[in-house]
Amino acid sequence: MAIELYVFPPSPRAFRVVSVANHLDLPYQIRIVDLRKGEQRAPAYAAMNPNMRMPTLKDGDYVLWESDAILQYLALRRPEAGLLPLDERERLNVTRWQLWDMAHWDSSCAIFVFEHVIKPLFLGVHEVDAAAIARGQENFHRAARVLDGQLAHNEFVTGPKLTLADFSIGSAMTMAAMAKYPVQEYRSIERWTHTLEALPAWQRTLQQQAEYMAKG
Numbered sequence: 001m002a003i004e005l006y007v008f009p010p011s012p013r014a015f016r017v018v019s020v021a022n023h024l025d026l027p028y029q030i031r032i033v034d035l036r037k038g039e040q041r042a043p044a045y046a047a048m049n050p051n052m053r054m055p056t057l058k059d060g061d062y063v064l065w066e067s068d069a070i071l072q073y074l075a076l077r078r079p080e081a082g083l084l085p086l087d088e089r090e091r092l093n094v095t096r097w098q099l100w101d102m103a104h105w106d107s108s109c110a111i112f113v114f115e116h117v118i119k120p121l122f123l124g125v126h127e128v129d130a131a132a133i134a135r136g137q138e139n140f141h142r143a144a145r146v147l148d149g150q151l152a153h154n155e156f157v158t159g160p161k162l163t164l165a166d167f168s169i170g171s172a173m174t175m176a177a178m179a180k181y182p183v184q185e186y187r188s189i190e191r192w193t194h195t196l197e198a199l200p201a202w203q204r205t206l207q208q209q210a211e212y213m214a215k216g
Ligand SMILES: N[C@@H](CCC(=O)N[C@@H](CS)C(=O)NCC(=O)O)C(=O)O
Pocket: 011, 012, 013, 035, 040, 052, 053, 054, 055, 065, 066, 067, 068, 102
C-alpha cells in the first residue's frame, strides 16, 4: 500500500510534504484533511495525530506527524537522492536548518499567513491585527537577514546541493505574495525562490494545489 499523506493542500506545511514526495517520485495517496470543515478534529484523525493538526503520514501501521519529521521519513525512502545526506555533519546541517525553520522562519511567516490569508479567506475577518503584524515584521526581518546571508554564498540553504532544508524553508515562499511577506529587499532569497520554483516537483505540487482550490 502506498504512503498516505493527510494534508490540507493550500498549507505550506502540506506543500513541503507533497513536494518532497513528488521530487523523490514516491508512490503516495493524498488524504484530504479540510481544515475549513474542522476535519482535523474528527475522532479518527485525532487518534492518529493528537495535535489535531495536519500534515500526518501513514505508512501501513506506522504513523508520523510533524512535517519536518515526515520529510526525513520520505527522504530515507530514497537516500540516494541526497535530500538528507549520509555524512553526519552534512546531515546535521540539514537538521539544523529544519529546526531553524520551525523555530524562527515558519513561525514568522505564519503570522502574515494568518493575518492576510486565513483570517480574510477562511474566517471572514477583514481587520488586520496591527500588533501581530508589527511582531511579525520584527521576527521576519531578523530571520530573513540570516537566510539571505546564507543564500548569498550558497546556491541552496546548506550548500551547493538541494536538500530537505530547501523544501522546509522554501515551502513558506509559496504564500509570499498572498500573505504579503516583507521580503522585497532580500535578493538572495528571491534568487533561491526562483530556483525552487523551477523544480518540476515544485511546479507539480503547485498544480495539485491549484486543482484542489478550483474544486472549492
Ligand atoms: N509544526 C507542525 C505544525 C502543524 C500545523 O500547525 N498545522 C496547521 C495548518 S498549517 C493546522 O493543522 N492547523 C489546524 C488547527 O490548528 O486547528 C508541523 O509542521 O507539522
